[in-house]
Amino acid sequence: MPLLTEKLTSNQQTVLNLLEGTKGPLKAYAILFDIQKKGIKSPLQVYRALDKLIEIGKVHKIESKNSYIACSNNNCNSQTSTSFLICEMCDKVTELKKNNLSVYFSKESEKSNFKYTKHNLEIFGICQKCKKKI
Amino acid sequence: MPLLTEKLTSNQQTVLNLLEGTKGPLKAYAILFDIQKKGIKSPLQVYRALDKLIEIGKVHKIESKNSYIACSNNNCNSQTSTSFLICEMCDKVTELKKNNLSVYFSKESEKSNFKYTKHNLEIFGICQKCKKKI
């Protein structure tokens, strides 16, 4: 069964809908708060949905912010490497589109005799919009 | 006053000594446990010391593990970008030595009109030692 067609459960879909309808990253308890009207009552329900969504690549965790964001790479299913630009002024988060970073990191890793499997990259700086304000 | 000569306070030195004497990363409450004999009694004392040590570049946080590790780049003082190799089998963490990653990320960022200031990179895979076991 290809992951691409995997059907989401109700809780998973509810969490994904919220994240996809939100520009930036959300924290787990913010998600919980927002979907309580849909009958989700406990943190665990949120975390379990997030775990699954992350596993299939629909959602990514921003580690430095303990936050979760919908994948914006359309076909990033089941991919677990992530690369983000994070604005230090406005907190805007942009996912870098699939690029050659994995290849580059693979090569860098080999220099240390390390077999690359995946990565998390968080780049901090100033976004285009905020640059103009300075 | 150059950061290089900044003198650490007692708590800061105690935490740094422990981290420098430990191979891998430690969690905050593990640090607390290990230095209670030195008179440090509360999480906050640990977190405050860590904050300072991170600020001056002597310690880095491994975001994906909520853990802290002494900087192994001798002269990484006041540098806040970090790059790690993390073994998925044995949890060994290796800090990548100062290399050209910042330059590379700076260029990648510019493609999105984003002004790079620093980064966190965590590469997951299999270390040399563990590769042999497979």
Added chain:
DNA sequence: ATTGATATGTTATAATATAACATGTAATAT
């Protein structure tokens, strides 16, 4: 010596995440 900045000690609490277990659901193998 006084000031100002920073660090400390302490208690309490906030924020993030998982354990454990009973129950439910839906696909599939017999």
Added chain:
DNA sequence: ATATTACATGTTATATTATAACATATCAAT
């Protein structure tokens, strides 16, 4: 069609990670 299997759910409790608030102490620079 039902027994089996795997996974998801609901729920309560609790573990883990981190910060707030505030009184006191230290120490360097004027």
